[in-house]
Amino acid sequence: MEMESASHEKAGLLTRLWTCLKPLPGKLVSKVAGVARKIKKLGQDDPRRVIHSLKVGLALTLISLFYYSRALYKGFGDSAMWAVMTVVVVLEFSVGATLGKGLNRGLATLLAGALGVGVHHLASLSGGIGEPMLLGFFVFLQAAASTFARFCPGIKARYDYGCLIFILTFCLVSVAGYRDREILELAHKRISTILIGGATCVIITIVVCPVWAGEDLQNLVALNLEKIGNYLEGFGGEYFRTSEDEECKDDKSFLQGYISVLNSKGSEESLENFARWEPGHGRFRFRHPWKQYLKIGNLTRQCAYRIEALNGYLNSGFQAPTEIRSKIKDVCTMMSLESGMALNELALAVKKMTRPTSADPHIEKSETAAKTLKTLLKSGISGDTDFLEVIKVATVASLLIDVTNCTQKIAESVHELASIAHFKSVDPTVSPEKSQLSQVKLAAKVDCPQVSITVRESSPSSKESGNSLAPTAVPRVVL
């Protein structure tokens, strides 16, 4: 009996173990599949990531030749390690970042190497116990001063890595020289291997599918303008949508785009910082006015903050009373749509580096609409409706007027950029693709009833605008 119950127990244990373990392979497979999907998405989102990874692999394989080739290894010996280290640390995603780090590393090594040799010489004069004490004092002084310098915002932004390498090289050369008397050879080897490593990085980053930070900055600024533009183009239709219009289930992702604009300051600043290291390339000169892109970016964020306030009214579930809606719907939608189209034209102008003349008619129309709205509001729109509801609609109108003012400022700063950076002008009468942007927008919107009035109103203006540029999507930007 006992044996039977024991074997039963054993069988029960095994069954339970089996039920526990059975789903494990399935779970593992699904987890691995999930990770694989994520990896695939990372690569698809920006194929330049895959290329960059292969570039790093290539550079490291090339630099390992120092060890494999007998002739090279004879010349540098263990210092070849510095070349490997330089490649790992310096090779960054964009040309600007790589150049910045490479120059920082090279110059800091040269400077600190020279200073280290000098200090080593000075300390060796004192001899005996005085030498390590003097060396220690200099190391302390230099490390503390350089570390403090890294807190200075100007130095932190551009030379932070240089300061780090300065401390490192100074310590290595001056202190290691205490044991290794052939200090000049040590410094020379370190410097030459670092230069070789740095040169490898710079050549690979420029020659093999270069990623220019400046171009990324330009695309990011254009993309942000486009996101705000798309929001504004769709806002009127969304806000004045009635329950009958509900059947039109179009993609609402354009209403979320502005959120990423709110926190884009850091990315823009770091891209601008990298872009300043880049040499002239393509349509960019060496001293391209990168700062102006930051100015446009700041104004775009100003606009996005107002849209964040506006968006609260869109999501409140509140529907404007019919009486007010009929009074201000057309003019509000027109103002919002024209501002949005102006921003989209500006985005295209920034991206294609052409003068943003095609945005001007839209700006003018949005200004006119704003004036009409003000006159309408002045005459009073309340009628018999609940005043609180009037206030809600009026707040939206008031914020929209604010946004229109922001759009004007953005247009001014894009014009400024175009004149500083000598953007080429486009002849509105020649281009066969004239007003393509507006036409595409028109085609996309005629199916959706709630914006049809607006489109009809805005289409003649779009034809006047003379936009000669195909509405290509701004490519994804990776930071």
Added chain:
Amino acid sequence: MEMESASHEKAGLLTRLWTCLKPLPGKLVSKVAGVARKIKKLGQDDPRRVIHSLKVGLALTLISLFYYSRALYKGFGDSAMWAVMTVVVVLEFSVGATLGKGLNRGLATLLAGALGVGVHHLASLSGGIGEPMLLGFFVFLQAAASTFARFCPGIKARYDYGCLIFILTFCLVSVAGYRDREILELAHKRISTILIGGATCVIITIVVCPVWAGEDLQNLVALNLEKIGNYLEGFGGEYFRTSEDEECKDDKSFLQGYISVLNSKGSEESLENFARWEPGHGRFRFRHPWKQYLKIGNLTRQCAYRIEALNGYLNSGFQAPTEIRSKIKDVCTMMSLESGMALNELALAVKKMTRPTSADPHIEKSETAAKTLKTLLKSGISGDTDFLEVIKVATVASLLIDVTNCTQKIAESVHELASIAHFKSVDPTVSPEKSQLSQVKLAAKVDCPQVSITVRESSPSSKESGNSLAPTAVPRVVL
């Protein structure tokens, strides 16, 4: 004659040279003085910067003992360099950042070292030309895979540095092993010197005046709440100020404070990332709910975006018509002041880690004021005045109601934080410092006529609030 004119010319040249050179020393002195002032300001803004610089100097001087002491140098030889390098790279401003980098460096070195030794062994089995080819293949594969992994957001945030060190160590151990056959000794020396360097950094950063990233995060979140609170407390007085009130020239810097809140997301996220590496210390447990601080930070920014929209109306130079002003001034100022006081109480609660019960009465009062305002607006405030002016004032009122809603959400999330992190509760009846915050505010404002009504109205509520905490300023946060 000629000689005379030549000597005249010479004298003229010398005079001109003198006029050119004379101001140079003065300019140099003023430039040096300017730099010295900047350095002094950097140190005064946050004395922890000076301490950190001295800490780096101390750590490097200590680690140089490897070279000075004969016994230590015998044991490690040139590998002592890795200890110096580790100290330079790993010692960061805050404990969390240092620990994060140190652990990343230590673990990545261990892992990559083991893998490098394995790959080296595998390659050496093939021998001849096959060895460098196989090594090259593995280096390429590993570098490309690790570099690609660095693009994954989760890895980038916490293990970016680890990936870099993984690539570096793997290359050094596997490739350098091709020449240096004592590869195990190489790996062992590298790992032990890195551990010694890392341990030095961790000990110095924790023992000598530690800077905790978690505390900085808490202070930053509290400071941002305080900035928004100060803006709101002053807003009513500023907006409804008439030209007769102009003589009250108080400090207006509180109106600019919110601007830095708009772009604080990056700083908050990096501090949270560092804080997660930190062990329990002071009032913080190891798994303190740091994510909740990010949530509060996000809501604070939502509030700041609305204030940015509101601020446009403050600076427009527009003065509300007397009729409307008299109707809504008190209730708007009350709502704004109470919201501001609530935020300041919440900031204090976050900073002092107490339950934010003292903010609740202010929240209630601001809600009541918002309701009153809504009723007022519902009944209509227009009268005979220009409707456009009514709209302008109504928009401000509407945005203020939005801000009040935001404040409620912030209060809820601070309550949530207090309950998750077990903040201590404060007995409102015991404390002798009861309502000190409100009293200080009252004292500060009675001199300024435009807010005197508000203060009189809000003072009883402040006395009920039972805030037991001294209104100490939140210290400056350095990132």
